[in-house]
Amino acid sequence: MKLHHFFRSGSSHRVRIALNLKGLSVDYVPVDLRIGEHLGEAFHSLNPQGLVPALETEDGVLIQSPAILEWLEERFPDPALLPGDVGARAHVRALAAIIGCDIHPINNKRVLEYLRAKGADEDAVKEWTGTWITAGFDAYEALIAKDRARRGFSFGEQPSLADVYLIPQVESARRFGVDLSRWPEIMAVDSNCLELAAFRAAAPLQFAD
Known part of the structure; x- marks a missing residue:
């Protein structure tokens, strides 16, 4: 997996935490929002919304941190980030x-x-x-x-x-x-x-x- 992220982005930060809690190894690809890398054609071809994070997976490119976190929870359920009840x-x-x-x-x-x-x-x-x-x-x-x-x-x-x-x-x-x-x-x-x-x-x- 590859996580396209910006170091100070809160939504990128939360995905990094979840990946670590689940013990998953990913390649980190920085997207520097300060110089507009998210606005360029290369990143827009990956995520047409032009926002970080974007996670490249075997299921395709996932965008929007809530969707990424739900995917991680379903794809890698242990350890769980949601209680059983x-x-x-x-x-x-x-x-x-x-x-x-x-x-x-x-x-x-x-x-x-x-x-x-x-x-x-x-x-x-x-x-x-x-x-x-x-x-x-x-x-x-x-x-x-x-x-x-x-x-x-x-x-x-x-x-x-x-x-x-x-x-x-x-x-x-x-x-x-x-x-x-x-x-x-x-x-x-x-x-x-x-x-x-x-x-x-x-x-x-x-x-x-």
């Missing part, structure tokens, strides 16, 4: 969706570039990102805080799909200067995840080539 799976997917549907899409690179093009300065951009990170993290914190069966991670005793989404968003929040002390439960999960090699090896600075 149907209700618990819905809960973990909901946690992931807080990040993947409500925070990340309106804070990603092309949205922020649009804001800048419309005249927003960097203070306004940071206020924008902080607003949506705070709204999402407040909800995430409340949900995991009331789960008394939780043991160290967002759900249960092992990393799940929720953590795969959460940790890249925490990394992004740090980059935008968001005060994370507001969310002690999230910070505890982040600390526990970063004790694992699978998360550390997926970190953006490991790929800042």
Whole structure:
């Protein structure tokens, strides 16, 4: 497999974490969004949407990180990133969706570039990102805080799909200067995840080539 990715892309980051958790070896192909490599003909022939990540597999080129993560879970089910119970799976997917549907899409690179093009300065951009990170993290914190069966991670005793989404968003929040002390439960999960090699090896600075 080949993963076409950008080191600082949150959606690329989450796929790298999942690949590591499942013990899968892939070739990493950098796509530098800073110089517009994703806009070129070569990458568009791979992914007509022009977004990272894109994963080349025996089943073809997969795009959109939620679809890639679901494929990985179905194709390589052990270790599982979703719990066995149907209700618990819905809960973990909901946690992931807080990040993947409500925070990340309106804070990603092309949205922020649009804001800048419309005249927003960097203070306004940071206020924008902080607003949506705070709204999402407040909800995430409340949900995991009331789960008394939780043991160290967002759900249960092992990393799940929720953590795969959460940790890249925490990394992004740090980059935008968001005060994370507001969310002690999230910070505890982040600390526990970063004790694992699978998360550390997926970190953006490991790929800042």
